[in-house]
Amino acid sequence: MSDLLSVTDALQIILESLSPTNSERTSTIKAAGRILAEEVVSEVDLPSFANSSMDGFAVRADEVAGATPENPVSLPVTADLSAGSDETLFLKAGQAARIMTGAPIPTGCDAVVPLEQTNYYPVRAGISTPQIVKIFNPPKRGENIRPTGQDARKGDILLHSGIKLRPQDIGILAMAGRVDISIYRNPRVAIFSSGDELIPLGESLSYGKVYDSNSHTLVALVEKYGGVAVPLGVARDDFAAVRACFDRAVEFDADLIISSAGVSVGAFDYIRSVVEAYGHIQFWRVNMRPGKPVTFGDYRGIPFIGLPGNPVSAFIGFEVFVRPALGKLLGLNQMVRPAQRVILEEAIESDGRESYLRALVMFVNGTWKAKLTGHQGSGNLRSLVQANALLLIPSGVKFLPVGAEAEAWLLNT
Ligand code: AMP
Ligand code: MG
Numbered sequence: 001m002s003d004l005l006s007v008t009d010a011l012q013i014i015l016e017s018l019s020p021t022n023s024e025r026t027s028t029i030k031a032a033g034r035i036l037a038e039e040v041v042s043e044v045d046l047p048s049f050a051n052s053s054m055d056g057f058a059v060r061a062d063e064v065a066g067a068t069p070e071n072p073v074s075l076p077v078t079a080d081l082s083a084g085s086d087e088t089l090f091l092k093a094g095q096a097a098r099i100m101t102g103a104p105i106p107t108g109c110d111a112v113v114p115l116e117q118t119n120y121y122p123v124r125a126g127i128s129t130p131q132i133v134k135i136f137n138p139p140k141r142g143e144n145i146r147p148t149g150q151d152a153r154k155g156d157i158l159l160h161s162g163i164k165l166r167p168q169d170i171g172i173l174a175m176a177g178r179v180d181i182s183i184y185r186n187p188r189v190a191i192f193s194s195g196d197e198l199i200p201l202g203e204s205l206s207y208g209k210v211y212d213s214n215s216h217t218l219v220a221l222v223e224k225y226g227g228v229a230v231p232l233g234v235a236r237d238d239f240a241a242v243r244a245c246f247d248r249a250v251e252f253d254a255d256l257i258i259s260s261a262g263v264s265v266g267a268f269d270y271i272r273s274v275v276e277a278y279g280h281i282q283f284w285r286v287n288m289r290p291g292k293p294v295t296f297g298d299y300r301g302i303p304f305i306g307l308p309g310n311p312v313s314a315f316i317g318f319e320v321f322v323r324p325a326l327g328k329l330l331g332l333n334q335m336v337r338p339a340q341r342v343i344l345e346e347a348i349e350s351d352g353r354e355s356y357l358r359a360l361v362m363f364v365n366g367t368w369k370a371k372l373t374g375h376q377g378s379g380n381l382r383s384l385v386q387a388n389a390l391l392l393i394p395s396g397v398k399f400l401p402v403g404a405e406a407e408a409w410l411l412n413t
Pocket of ligand 1: 193194195197198210211212213214215260261262263264266308309310311379
C-alpha cells in the first residue's frame with residue numbers, strides 16, 4: 001500500500017472545503033446552461049384550461065358511439081373554436097363544434113373527433129366551417145382532450161435546485177410564466193503558469209523555451225465547465241513573482257485559483273512555499289499517474305489547486321479534481337461524468353498507481369472497444385489530442401490482458 005493520498009480521498013478533501021457561489025437573478029431567456037439556485041414550484045395548472053390535442057370536432061361521446069364509415073353519425077356544426085379563442089361555450093346535445101389544437105374545450109363536450117375521422121378531410125387553411133359533419137369513427141370519452149393540470153398541478157415541483165438548465169427546462173419555466181429565476185453566479189477561476197522556460201504565445205521562441213500551452217488548455221477547460229476564466233499569465237520561477245500572481249488572483253476576487261507547474265520537488269518550485277507562507281497546504285501529491293504532484297490548499301482564504309506542469313498531467317489533474325470542484329462551486333447537485341465500460345483491444349501495464357491513459361474508444365459490432373493512442377509520456381500532448389477518452393486503471397492493478405473490461409471517461413461530450 002502506498003502512503004500517498006488516494007484520488008478519492010483527495011477529491012473528498014477538496015469538495016468538503018468548497019461551497020457554492022452566491023446566487024443572482026437572470027431572465028429566463030438567458031438561463032440555458034446555468035445552474036438553478038431555487039426549487040421551482042408551479043403557481044398554475046399546466047395546461048391551465050382543458051383544450052383539444054387535435055384539429056377536429058368537439059362532440060358528446062355518447063352521441064357518436066355507434067358511428068361507422070358505412071353508417072356515419074351526422075351532427076350540425078354550431079360553433080368554430082380556434083386556438084386562442086376565449087369563447088366559453090356550452091355544447092348542447094346533438095351538436096358539434098369545429099375545434100383546432102389548443103382551443104378550449106366547450107362545456108358539455110367530452111371528446112374530440114379528429115378531422116381524419118370525418119367527411120371534412122382533407123382540409124386546407126382558411127376553409128370554411130361545414131354546416132353538418134359526418135363522423136365515421138367514435139372517439140372514447142375524454143379522447144383528444146388535454147385536461148386542466150394534465151402536465152403539472154399548481155404546487156408541483158417543476159425543477160429542482162442544482163440542475164443545469166437544459167432547453168426543455170427553459171421551456172417549462174416560460175410555460176409556467178416565470179420571467180426570471182435565481183441561478184448560481186459563475187465562479188471566477190484565476191489561472192497562472194509558472195516557469196522560466198515559458199513564453200507567451202505570439203512571441204518568438206529561443207532555444208530552451210516553450211510556449212505556455214497550459215494556460216490556454218486550462219482557460220478552455222474552465223470555460224467548458226461553466227467557470228469564468230481569469231488568465232494571469234506566467235510567473236517566473238521566484239518567490240516574489242509567484243506571490244504577485246496569487247495577489248492578482250485575490251484582486252480579481254477569484255473563487256478558485258489554479259496554477260500549473262512549480263509544485264514538484266525541483267529547486268525552482270516556489271508555489272508550495274508561497275502558499276505555505278500566506279495560506280495553507282492541505283495536501284500535496286496524490287497516488288495517481290500522471291498528475292502525482294497535484295496540490296490543494298488556500299491562498300489568503302481562496303481555494304487553490306496546483307496542477308503539475310507537464311501538459312497532459314495538467315489536463316488530467318483538471319479533469320480529476322478541478323472539474324468536480326467547479327461543479328461544487330457552481331452549485332450542481334450532482335456531477336455526472338460521461339463514461340463507458342469498454343473492452344481492451346491491447347494489454348495494459350501499470351505501476352499500481354491509479355492511472356489515466358489516453359485512449360480511443362470505438363463502438364464496433366455492438367461492443368465498445370478501446371486502444372491506446374500512442375506514447376503516454378506526460379509531456380506528449382499529441383496522444384491526448386488523438387484520444388477521445390481516458391481509460392481508468394484502478395490503483396493496485398498492474399496488468400490488464402486483451403479482452404479485459406475497463407472504464408473510460410469520454411472526453412468529447
Ligand atoms: P515543472 O512542473 O515546473 O517541473 O514542469 C514540468 C514540465 O512541464 C516541464 O517540461 C515544463 O517545461 C512543462 N511545463 C510547465 N508549465 C508549462 C506550461 N504552462 N505550458 C507548457 N509546458 C509547461
Ligand atoms: Mg518548472
